Structure formats: structure tokens, C-alpha cells
Amino acid sequence: PAPRTVLLTGAAGGLGTLMRGLLPEYGYTLRLFDVRPIEDEPDAITADLCDTQALREAVRGVDAIVHLAGISLEAPFEKILKSNIEGTYHLYEAAREEGVRRIVFASSNHAVGYTPRPQGDDPLIPIDTPRRPDTFYGLSKSFGEDLAQLYWDKHGIETVSVRIGSCFPEPTSVRMLSIWMSPADGARLFHAALTAENVGHTVVYGSSANTRLWWDLSTARALGYEPQDDSEPYAAKLIAEQGELDPADPAHATLGGHFVTDPPIWPY
Numbered sequence: 001p002a003p004r005t006v007l008l009t010g011a012a013g014g015l016g017t018l019m020r021g022l023l024p025e026y027g028y029t030l031r032l033f034d035v036r037p038i039e040d041e042p043d044a045i046t047a048d049l050c051d052t053q054a055l056r057e058a059v060r061g062v063d064a065i066v067h068l069a070g071i072s073l074e075a076p077f078e079k080i081l082k083s084n085i086e087g088t089y090h091l092y093e094a095a096r097e098e099g100v101r102r103i104v105f106a107s108s109n110h111a112v113g114y115t116p117r118p119q120g121d122d123p124l125i126p127i128d129t130p131r132r133p134d135t136f137y138g139l140s141k142s143f144g145e146d147l148a149q150l151y152w153d154k155h156g157i158e159t160v161s162v163r164i165g166s167c168f169p170e171p172t173s174v175r176m177l178s179i180w181m182s183p184a185d186g187a188r189l190f191h192a193a194l195t196a197e198n199v200g201h202t203v204v205y206g207s208s209a210n211t212r213l214w215w216d217l218s219t220a221r222a223l224g225y226e227p228q229d230d231s232e233p234y235a236a237k238l239i240a241e242q243g244e245l246d247p248a249d250p251a252h253a254t255l256g257g258h259f260v261t262d263p264p265i266w267p268y
């Protein structure tokens, strides 16, 4: 049966707030979890992913989990280690102990951030391109994908790992014209990831059907995802303001963009 009660971790965040608004339209009842309190949501669970008891109670009885909680940008390694690596491990352990069979994991394009972006007639980047994390943040997403594979192979817990491009109300950079996922398409993709049968561990790119798309959406489409949006209407204004991407600039020549070139955050 299709999942009905879904735990949404990271529910206080940007994407979590968007999905709190959109996923109930697909018939889901959401249980909310975040280390930050959520205004006007008295039933939300306010706890850290490393609070294993709170986490186990949070997953008890849900049909599936949409796992968005974590640090969403580069940060010192120790912080990434706690929230993204240990936190995601605790989530999978809680799911295993409580018998939750399906997780949708918010991976990121930064797991493959050093991959050169297609130029000209180059083919789209396939989903099985070697992982090339561009940050400790991207490394934690690469870990999350491997963890998902392990829990499928060893424990039969299914995951769809979604390498999200940029999911915001509107694209705000020329790079985002290629990797943007509209919030409505994000909800479509999460719904497909929650309901498709026999996904095992499936990795997909998460974006809209952008004219300037860089990667292959076929594994997402195979779940039943049919993107409806395209960033192209935003292109003329963004290019006029920011200029075209410069292939000689490493921040413009890779999937990960400025994550590739930003100075490291110390202390490592």
C-alpha cells in the first residue's frame, strides 16, 4: 500500500517548509522533526538527529521517511560529521529498529560536484558518473548514498537518493537555470519516490525539465516522475544581470559551481 504517514525531518528548513505546504496535497499526513522549533506546529518534534531515543519515537509507526535534516552547506568537518554522517546513520538505525521500509534521502549535486558540466553537444551527465564530492558537505551526501545502499542490501530498507540541484521558489543564478527544481516538481518527485514500487536503492537527479539541464533525469522518470516546470522563463533576466557561464572559470565549469572554488571553512 502507498505510504500515508510520513516523517519529514528538517521540517523547519527551507525545503522542509516548502514540502510541509505541498506534500499534504498528495494525501500524506506529515509528522515533523527538526532540531529547531517550528512556529504554529505544536505537534512538531524538536530534537537532534543524535538524540536516538527521540528519533526512535519519531519514526515509530510511520510508513516512510523524507529525510531532509542536516547541514545544507559546507561547514567544519566536525559539524558535518555529527549532523549529516552520524545523524543519517542514527536515522537508518531507527528505521531498521522500528520497521520503516522506505526512505527518501535528500542527497545533493555536491556528491558529484567536481564533475565537469556538459558544454555544447556533450551528453547529459549520467546517474552512474563517479562520485566526486566538492566539499565535506558533498562527502556526507556521498556517505548517505552508500549508507542507503548498505541498508537496502543488508536490511531490505528501500531508499530513493535524490541528488537535488537547487530547490527554491525561483532560480537566482545562471547556474541554477540548469539545476533548478521548482518546489512543485520537488513535491512531484518526492511523491514518486514514496510510491514507486521496488525501488531498492535508486539514485536520481532532482530537477525540473530545464531547457539547459545538465544531467539525465531518466532514473527519476522511471519512478513515474513527470516534471512540469522549466527555468527558461527566468533565463533572459539572469543572463542580462550576471552574464553567461564562463567555461574557463572552474566555478562555472563544474556541476558544483562555487562549492568547488569557495575557500575552505576552517578549522578542518
Ligand code: NAI
Pocket: 009, 010, 011, 012, 013, 014, 015, 016, 033, 034, 035, 036, 047, 048, 049, 050, 067, 068, 069, 070, 071, 072, 073, 082, 083, 087, 106, 107, 108, 109, 163, 164, 165, 166, 167, 168
Ligand atoms: P536548511 O538548512 O534550510 O534546512 C535543514 C534543516 O535541517 C534545518 O531546519 C536544520 O535545523 C535541520 N537540521 C540540521 N541539523 C540537524 C540535526 N542534527 N538534527 C535535526 N535537525 C537538523 O536546508 P534546505 O535547503 O531546506 O535543505 C534540506 C535538505 O536538502 C538538506 O539535507 C540539504 O542538504 C538537501 N539539499 C537541499 C538543496 C536545496 O536546493 N534546497 C539542494 C541539495 C540538497
Ligand code: 15L
Pocket: 072, 073, 108, 109, 110, 164, 165, 166, 167, 256, 257
Ligand atoms: C545544495 O546542496 C544546498 O543545500 C543548496 O542550498 C544549494 O546551494 C544547492 O546545493 C546548489 O547547488 O545550488
